[in-house]
Amino acid sequence: MAQQYPAITDKHREFITAQHMFFVATAAPDGRVNVSPKGLDALRVLSPNRVAWLSVTGSGNETAAHLLESKRMTLLFCAFTGQPMILRLYGEATAVYPRDPAWDALFAHFRPIPGTRQIFDVHVDLVQTSCGFAVPLYDYVGQRDLLVQWAENRGEEEVEAYRRENNQVSLDNRPTGLYE
Secondary structure (H helix, E strand, O other): OEEEEOOOOOHHHHHHOOOOOOOOOOOOOOOOOOEEEEEOOOEEEEEEOOEEEEEEEOOOHHHHHHHHOEEEEEEEOOOOOOOOEEEEEEEEEEEEOOOOHHHHHOOOOOOOOEEEEEEEEEEEEEEEEEOOOEEEEEHHHHHHOOOHHHHHHHHHHHHHHHHHHOOOHHHHHHHEEOOO
């Protein structure tokens, strides 16, 4: 059953780094809740109470918009192979952009991915595990490289133009802070 911890343990870190995918949930005080799947080896556990994940250009930028109004973020990891488990990280996050002083130090933790637009820096204040008995089993085939190919084929100028057209406001017409 569910157990709670004040920080990420070594066992939690091993579980997190073994997952090929995680989910991010955020919400502004009102409007839509956003849940997004993430892959591409884009998350790093930086300390027992801090993780960061690299965000690449996509169809929207809901997470960034929500964080401007409410710093709350939940990350969910679940085992699709092996022993069942669900692990949630609860905390507060900030978006870090290439223009920010913290960018270089955070970005150094990642393998560069074409189309990168920001890093989300998460202070974790609660870790919760639960059984995961109802999570189905899946075989991992590999990461999709379509988003990377999309960014490489367009080049930085076209990706930048896409961001300006599609990533500046949320579904609820909230600013994302991508360009300030």
